[in-house]
Amino acid sequence: MMERSKRQKQRKVLLMGRSGAGKSSMRSIIFSNYVAKDVRRLGATVDVEHSNIRFMGNLMLNLWDCGGQDSFVESYLSNQRSHVFTSVAVLIFVFDVSSREAATDTLSFASTIRALHEFSPTSKIFVLIHKMDLVPPDQRSRVVHQRALELRATCADEGFASQQVDFWATSIWDQSLYRAWTQVIYFLVPNASAIEEMLGRLAGLLEAREVVLYERTTCLVVTHVTRGVEEGNPYGDRFERMSSILKTHKHSMARHTGTMASEVSFAELQIKTGEFMLFITRLTENTNLAVVMASDEASFNAARVNVQLARREFAHLDIVEKKGKDGQQHAKGPVGSAEVEVRAMDDGEVSSSGRASDR
């Protein structure tokens, strides 16, 4: 396998598709803080554009945005074949749903995954059926379904098992873009289950209805925990909506303060209403946590304090891959009070009103 330092995990992600499918646009919106309107400025990608994106601190995404023009594709499939397709963790293939050459697209797809199968047979394939805003709403599910069927057959032909391939319909003009990329990221984050478990415990302690972990720069959801009442929330796509809302908010703040959107450092956002209370705050250096609670001032304030204390715990997730217990032992060293809180969290004995009175 790849020999890397314990601290960093590198994942190679290929972003491929025909020329003009929307690969660079998606990449710039998600990772480079472009607004959907700005992507008009992007020109055709020449050969491969490499980006190394730090994600969640210890994950390094090695993103290969491969130009889709025929000459480049030729070159990947022939003389650069092994260079491009070795050690790939994820292939993201983008189809332009409005393309008039569907058959050629499919052929191109087939040859690409054939090459992929030669060198990285265990990689995961995400097929994004893009530019869905150009399809009338009533036809959307039918079109996606048809395409997916065809392409699944192609993948099966080339030797990929059906669970290795995922299909998503996307558009840069709504939140579907965030949903698809959230799935990609979730697949790539190495310790997702450890994070989920810790979040679950935290949510139980806070008595929160929902706890969502976001990556700081891209505002993509890494994982979430839903408890109790919130399971009935009719907005199934609320996570990607939140991503989109937060991203827009970041841009708006950047414009106002005159800084770059990438530098805007968010401290906390609170919303209190009669039905719910929500706060979003920094959890680790690279992630933000959103906590949704019932509308109760005392437990809300207690939750905020608890999350501040929990930061120490979660900081370990960024650097070391050691799971829960070890992380806690590390925390017992330095600060006395923190130690008490950490153990209390462990036992889960502390009630929310008790917390409030401590302050």
Add this chain to the structure above:
Amino acid sequence: MRTLFSENILSPSPALVPRPNPFELLLPSSAPAATSPSASVQSSPRQHEWLTQYSQSQQRVESEEAAQSSYVSNGPRPQYARRKGNPRLFFMGLRKSGKSSVQKVVFQKMSPADTLFLEPTTRIETDSLQSFVTIETAEMPTQLSATLPTWDHHAIFSNVGAVIWVLDIQDEYLSSIASLIETAVLLVTHHPRITFEVFIHKTDGLSEEYKHDTFREVRQRVQDELSDLGHGDRSVSYYQTSIFDHSIFEAMSKVVQKLLPQLPAMETLLNKLCSTCRIQKAYLFDTGSKIYVATDASPTFLKDYEVCSDYVDVVADIKQIYGWQGHGRARAGGEEASAVGESMVTYDQSGDTYVYLREIDDHLSLLCVMGKGSSVDKRMLIDYNVGILQQALLQVFKV
């Protein structure tokens, strides 16, 4: 009882006769404690302004009452400066200048890109925005000219509070200016109390210099023509607008503000709040249409408005997502005294609040862009003061 101000603001000489302040004018019952005599001491220069405005509007009201009797305001209270109930706006302009687009984008929340598909207006269309104060709009199709003798302009203009002329800056605007002058003259002669606004529209995509030059040119021309015709003293307001950014909302806010009689009261309240809580800028937003109905006296920059308007959007969206249980409850019936919605966002590590939002009622929100010094300890003070403001505002509008 605690007042809204710190002790230093109170005048040292206590035996001052309390001058009539705007609150007392509007409220028959006693004003809230916050607006004690110290309010009048604080704001004496402005005091006279309001009184003058008030007496002017009172005269106007009296003459109107005498002139015609239709469209009575809520309740027979002629002594208050009520402008016949609801603010009414009337849009005029050449064809394809953008009148319907402006209405749809501001009042019906249509996306600006969709306005391409609007059909030309063929008859006089009226609409109303149900909000904390109902704003009614009407639009005139350009086929009917204001100066047609067969056209009964009295019937149309009698109820109107403001006429907005939309001038398309990207099209040939000289002919528009000519019609503008005609209409302005007509209004000045027959309906002098209607405020006349000019939207220099479709300014998106033009360079700053060009915008500035054209703006100045239009204004100059209109002023010249009007003064040639002997109406040089007529005040006409000009705004650069575009539906593709926030400028149209800003302009609409200013137009609507002129039509609200409660404006001085709201402005004073906001001024007080800003001075005591060290708020950089405060707006009273109409949550639905994102027009602001009042702001404090500090200089207004578009970017403050933009950040507040975007923040209102963020909060409204998140409320919709996570407040889903409320919808069912509201429909089930019964007035539930739900807790007041409030929100704040903090940037940078110092923990100073950046933007603060507080719902006054279903349609009205207070938005503050905070300056330095609104840290956690001060938050209690801010909460308290805003609470007082909220109660005061509710009282102002109850009349």
